[in-house]
Amino acid sequence: MLDALTLVTGVAALLLALWCGWAAFRDQPTKDWHFIGMAVVLLLALVQLVIGVVALARGDKPDQGTTIFVAYLLGAFACIPAAGFMSLAERTRWGSVTAAAGGIVLAVLEVRLYDIWGG
Amino acid sequence: MASVRQNTAQDENTVRDEPAGRPARTRLISGPGMLLVWLYGVMVVGAVSRSVYQIATGFDRAPLAYSLSALAGVVYGFITYTLVRGGERARRAALVCCAAELVGVLTVGTWTLVEPSAFPDATVWSDYGMGYIFIPVLLPLSALYWLRASRTRQPDAS
Numbered sequence: 584m585l586d587a588l589t590l591v592t593g594v595a596a597l598l599l600a601l602w603c604g605w606a607a608f609r610d611q612p613t614k615d616w617h618f619i620g621m622a623v624v625l626l627l628a629l630v631q632l633v634i635g636v637v638a639l640a641r642g643d644k645p646d647q648g649t650t651i652f653v654a655y656l657l658g659a660f661a662c663i664p665a666a667g668f669m670s671l672a673e674r675t676r677w678g679s680v681t682a683a684a685g686g687i688v689l690a691v692l693e694v695r696l697y698d699i700w701g702g
Numbered sequence: 703m704a705s706v707r708q709n710t711a712q713d714e715n716t717v718r719d720e721p722a723g724r725p726a727r728t729r730l731i732s733g734p735g736m737l738l739v740w741l742y743g744v745m746v747v748g749a750v751s752r753s754v755y756q757i758a759t760g761f762d763r764a765p766l767a768y769s770l771s772a773l774a775g776v777v778y779g780f781i782t783y784t785l786v787r788g789g790e791r792a793r794r795a796a797l798v799c800c801a802a803e804l805v806g807v808l809t810v811g812t813w814t815l816v817e818p819s820a821f822p823d824a825t826v827w828s829d830y831g832m833g834y835i836f837i838p839v840l841l842p843l844s845a846l847y848w849l850r851a852s853r854t855r856q857p858d859a860s
Contacts, residue, residue, distance in 0.1 A: 654751055666740060673736040681740045688744055691835070
């Protein structure tokens with residue numbers, strides 16, 4: 584369950600990065616639709632956070648330690664909103680680049696989460 | 703679509719004009735600066751949280767590596783602060799720190815390759831930051847470029 588969600592969130596983050604990267608390529612800022620996309624990815628990260636905590640509460644142990652696992656879950660959850668607000672503050676193509684970088688960072692975090700959980 | 707594009711162009715102009723209107727501070731986070739702040743912010747969280755965890759749980763295992771990670775985190779934090787703050791002095795401080803950061807990455811990167819036995823565990827700067835998709839070595843280079851460009855863009859800010 585958690586592995587599947589990690590995969591989906593990672594792929595969604597990469598798609599978001601491509602989409603925002605495309606906006607940057609066309610010299611455009613992020614728009615409403617991009618923010619809706621970010622909301623979808625954020626929702627996935629939130630579901631992942633909840634399911635991860637539930638899995639811990641039920642007694643499952645991540646391969647590389649609970650502290651690191653929770654830290655990465657929180658980081659993955661905070662990643663997209665932080666990048667989103669920065670792209671709101673920078674209404675040029677560079678805001679789109681920042682949002683795209685946020686998607687890439689989240690994808691990397693998902694790969695690390697997969698390793699930490701030991702899927 | 704057309705109106706949105708026009709807005710973009712206007713926004714860009716206002717962003718560019720804004721610092722000239724204000725007397726004191728060069729704005730360092732407009733345009734590409736925002737991307738730099740984001741990446742530096744990510745590195746701050748990465749380096750600081752990693753070194754705090756490692757130092758708290760097993761400092762004796764690789765004291766040198768963990769201390770270097772902590773140092774990297776502090777440098778990243780300071781650069782992020784100077785970028786957000788803006789102004790000529792902050793810009794100069796950031797230039798110095800980015801140069802120090804670059805030297806650090808190159809030194810530690812070479813060190814880990816030449817003398818791996820000194821590092822039982824990896825640092826943020828091991829192998830030129832390969833564990834962080836080489837962001838640690840690319841970031842200071844782009845930041846130095848951006849900070850130098852910021853001066854020529856706004857010569858009256860000093």
